[in-house]
Structures are given as structure tokens and as C-alpha cells.
Amino acid sequence: MASSRTVCVMDASGHLGSALVHLLLHRGYTVHAALQPHPNGFQSVEELFPCSNKNLKIFDADPFDYHSITAALKGCCGLFYCFEPPSDHSTYDEFMAEIEARAAHNVLEACAQTDTIEKVVFTSSVTAVIWNESRTGSDLDEKNWTDINFCKKFKLWHALSKTLAEKSAWALAMDRGINMVTINGGLLMTPDLTITNPYLKGAAEMYEDGVFVTVDLRFIADAHICVFEDVSSYGRYLCFNHVISCSHDADKLAQMLLPSSDPSPPQSWEKARIYQQRISNKKLNNLMMEFENDQLLSN
Numbered sequence: 258m259a260s261s262r263t264v265c266v267m268d269a270s271g272h273l274g275s276a277l278v279h280l281l282l283h284r285g286y287t288v289h290a291a292l293q294p295h296p297n298g299f300q301s302v303e304e305l306f307p308c309s310n311k312n313l314k315i316f317d318a319d320p321f322d323y324h325s326i327t328a329a330l331k332g333c334c335g336l337f338y339c340f341e342p343p344s345d346h347s348t349y350d351e352f353m354a355e356i357e358a359r360a361a362h363n364v365l366e367a368c369a370q371t372d373t374i375e376k377v378v379f380t381s382s383v384t385a386v387i388w389n390e391s392r393t394g395s396d397l398d399e400k401n402w403t404d405i406n407f408c409k410k411f412k413l414w415h416a417l418s419k420t421l422a423e424k425s426a427w428a429l430a431m432d433r434g435i436n437m438v439t440i441n442g443g444l445l446m447t448p449d450l451t452i453t454n455p456y457l458k459g460a461a462e463m464y465e466d467g468v469f470v471t472v473d474l475r476f477i478a479d480a481h482i483c484v485f486e487d488v489s490s491y492g493r494y495l496c497f498n499h500v501i502s503c504s505h506d507a508d509k510l511a512q513m514l515l516p517s518s519d520p521s522p523p524q525s526w527e528k529a530r531i532y533q534q535r536i537s538n539k540k541l542n543n544l545m546m547e548f549e550n551d552q553l554l555s556n
Contacts (some may be wrong), residue, residue: 262287265291267326267329272447273442273478274337289330290315292305292317293341316329321359323363323366326367330374334374336364336376338378340360349415349455356418377435377436378437380442381440384416385402388404390404398537399494403419413458413459416458443471443498444456464501467532480541483544486548494544
């Protein structure tokens, strides 16, 4: 278990952010939960964090307001950063890439100005890894980067946003000597997931290329804490715990995304075809195996 060290989670109002707050509190951290202003119907603080906890402090932190970020970071040894689109621009389009990259730059600059920050865990996406012209080439891992021009050509705005934001964060982290790791997550499986999720643009191509991966909320939250607490963690970590590689899995996901449609399986997926997995999360799995063993020994 952690001591009463203080960390910040930003934005703490999303699925991942709020899950991280709860897990970190459970592990004994003091948590600064930084919430973006969401006037258009986000849950209240009481709904997000129903149990009062003396180790939980709530902050309003707008990633475009530098002073609000530094206030939330004050006294923290670490930051878990997961970008949530602003409520007045919630859809991914060509402008979102600029917005997300600017937010990442602001937050990393604030970390550089906060003497107590020892480590930043930056949430990115598998979409910042998988998209390029040679889609049927060798297997992919955390060393691969999505091609920005390819994203623009095919209007893959989610991938473009995540790639530019992560590149912006890495550039500033390296320039300012910030200890940062990234978690490049697969499609996050949440109860409110729908076909409109921007990650799903190009889903058929991801499926055929063997790189259509998903991740459960608890798994990705545990991964964030693992890379934060492990002093040997470095660079990028691809994070997923399921690969959509056969028609059965594809049908199951399609029915979940389109619950009101005809219950019969969609005909668009090629039946009985299994696509070979072409993406590896071995780096993270090795780290998490050690992390889980340590948890067992400490209990």
C-alpha cells in the first residue's frame, strides 16, 4: 500500500479519471481530483465521489487555464492526466487535435513549474500507434507511431488528436526533464459505449489488420497505478486485455454498440475468419506481472 503521498488526477470526471481517484484513495494516497468545468450535464461531485474522504480534495482545473492547473498540482508528487473533450466541443474533428495538443502542452508546462512533481502518467491511445500507410506490415508495439498525414487524409480525427497531444507532451517532457510515461489504451469498454465513439472510426480496417483491441476499465486503471509506482517504468505502454480477431467477437461487440438493432449478427463481418493479432502489449504485461506479484506478497 502507498503512504499518504499526494497525487493529482486530471480530468477526474471521466470514467477513467474517477476510477483512478477511487483506486488511489483505496491505496492510501491523498488525491487532488481536478475536474473540468462541465456545465452541460456532467455528474455532480457528490455523484462522482459519494463517500466523503479526508484524503480527497476537489479542484476546478481547466486545461486551458494555467493557474487552475498549477493550483491543483500544488504539493503533488505525481499527475495522472486523462484528457476529456470540453463540453462545448465534445465531438472529435480536425480542430480537436489542436485543442488536445494545446491542453497537453499547458499541463506538462505546469508540471515543469511544480517542484514536487516526480512522475507524470499520461493517458494516450492505441490510435496514436496503429495508423500508417503500410497497414499490413510487421507487428506493432509501443515503438510505432501513427502517421499524421495518413490521419488527415482519411479524417481519423481521434487518432490525429491523440498522436499530436502525445507528441506535444513528449517534446515538452524531454525538453524540461519531466519523468513521464504514457499508457496507450485500447477502446475503453464502458456501459455507455456507443457506435458514435470516435475511437471506432476505421474499426473494420483495425479488425482486418489484427489491431482492434479493447480494454476494461479496471485493467487500464491498474496499469496506470502500476507504471506510476514502479520506478523502472519508462516510455510508452500499449494497454489492452482483449483483441477483436474473429467474427464471433466482432458480432458480440456490434450487438453491444447497436442494442436497438436487429438481434441477428451483422452480415458485414466475414464469417469464420480469424485475423492474426498484429499488436503486442508484452512490455506492459511483464511490468504488471511483477506488480501483481508484489501486491500478493504485501497482503
